[in-house]
Amino acid sequence: MPTVEREITEPVDLCGPDGRLDPSAVGWTRRPLHRANVRGWGRTKRWEYWGVATPTHVVGLVLSSLDYAGVHSLYLLDRRTGREIVREAVVPLARGAVLPDRSGVGTASVRTRALSLEFATRADGVTLRAEADDVLVDLAVVRPAGQESLGVVVPWSARRFQYTVKDVALPVTGRLVVAGEEVTVEGPAAFAVLDHGRGRWPYSMTWNWAAGSGPGGNGLTLGGQWTDGTGMTENAVLVEGRLHKVGAELRWEYDRTDWLRPWRITGGGLDATVTPFHERSARTNLLVVASETHQCFGEFTGWATTDDGARVSLDGLTGWAEEARNRW
Numbered sequence: 425m426p427t428v429e430r431e432i433t434e435p436v437d438l439c440g441p442d443g444r445l446d447p448s449a450v451g452w453t454r455r456p457l458h459r460a461n462v463r464g465w466g467r468t469k470r471w472e473y474w475g476v477a478t479p480t481h482v483v484g485l486v487l488s489s490l491d492y493a494g495v496h497s498l499y500l501l502d503r504r505t506g507r508e509i510v511r512e513a514v515v516p517l518a519r520g521a522v523l524p525d526r527s528g529v530g531t532a533s534v535r536t537r538a539l540s541l542e543f544a545t546r547a548d549g550v551t552l553r554a555e556a557d558d559v560l561v562d563l564a565v566v567r568p569a570g571q572e573s574l575g576v577v578v579p580w581s582a583r584r585f586q587y588t589v590k591d592v593a594l595p596v597t598g599r600l601v602v603a604g605e606e607v608t609v610e611g612p613a614a615f616a617v618l619d620h621g622r623g624r625w626p627y628s629m630t631w632n633w634a635a636g637s638g639p640g641g642n643g644l645t646l647g648g649q650w651t652d653g654t655g656m657t658e659n660a661v662l663v664e665g666r667l668h669k670v671g672a673e674l675r676w677e678y679d680r681t682d683w684l685r686p687w688r689i690t691g692g693g694l695d696a697t698v699t700p701f702h703e704r705s706a707r708t709n710l711l712v713v714a715s716e717t718h719q720c721f722g723e724f725t726g727w728a729t730t731d732d733g734a735r736v737s738l739d740g741l742t743g744w745a746e747e748a749r750n751r752w
Contacts, residue, residue, distance in 0.1 A: 641664050
């Protein structure tokens with residue numbers, strides 16, 4: 425289904441003085457322009473997710489506040505062996521979690537006994553640092569000059585809404601230290617992806633998300649389910665650093681009985697297939713808060729159409745496709 429989505433080009437507050445969604449904030453951007461002045465307690469969600477893919481490893485870092493709990497995690501996959509490491513911390517009332525109200529400004533951080541995370545903005549990017557008992561992540565993400573990202577406000581209602589920034593195909597360097605082994609992160613096949621989220625959510629929600637990155641500022645971000653019927657989508661293709669908005673709800677085809685079968689995403693002038701090489705399955709059940717996520721890391725093939733009608737190849741992009749079901 426096609427959508428009609430307004431591009432926002434000037435800074436704007438997400439909410440009005442009454443804490444409700446400001447209608448003028450609904451739209452999409454090529455760089456972060458929203459101030460997430462979200463008020464209230466109980467349904468407010470804030471998070472920073474950084475995903476990093478290299479030829480040898482995949483890293484996932486989550487720093488989040490769900491109001492009544494902070495849910496933080498470090499995930500590391502060694503692609504050479506298939507070994508997964510997961511370190512998590514759940515903090516009542518999200519105590520100690522610092523999450524700025526603007527993307528690309530300031531430092532997000534938390535420190536617990538089990539895990540510490542710090543995402544610090546620099547002039548040309550972000551420093552990612554995570555420490556657990558036997559794992560150190562120390563990475564520098566570079567945001568190339570002029571490279572665009574996708575910001576979107578999704579309105580379910582005046583009281584329920586989400587602002588997200590999806591920033592893909594960001595070069596990354598640094599090091600990983602796992603049980604005393606140090607691995608250097610560098611080269612043209614090492615990328616970072618940001619999912620910055622601020623909003624007030626319904627209690628139960630399912631979403632799809634796919635993100636792919638390649639050299640030269642080429643990548644994509646595609647979503648589904650959670651935006652259906654809102655008039656907005658989180659779909660875009662990045663070509664040499666320029667964002668091409670995909671104004672359509674997409675069709676997702678995948679096998680929930682065999683997550684490692686290829687995922688196909690079509691519509692809006694694109695046809696993308698993700699062929700997984702690994703599935704990450706994560707479940708959380710804290711009674712009030714529960715989630716189930718299947719994140720399949722893989723390689724993309726297919727094509728997409730740019731704003732001027734040119735067809736570009738998606739072959740060789742690396743990333744993931746996922747389904748997440750949340751009760752929160």
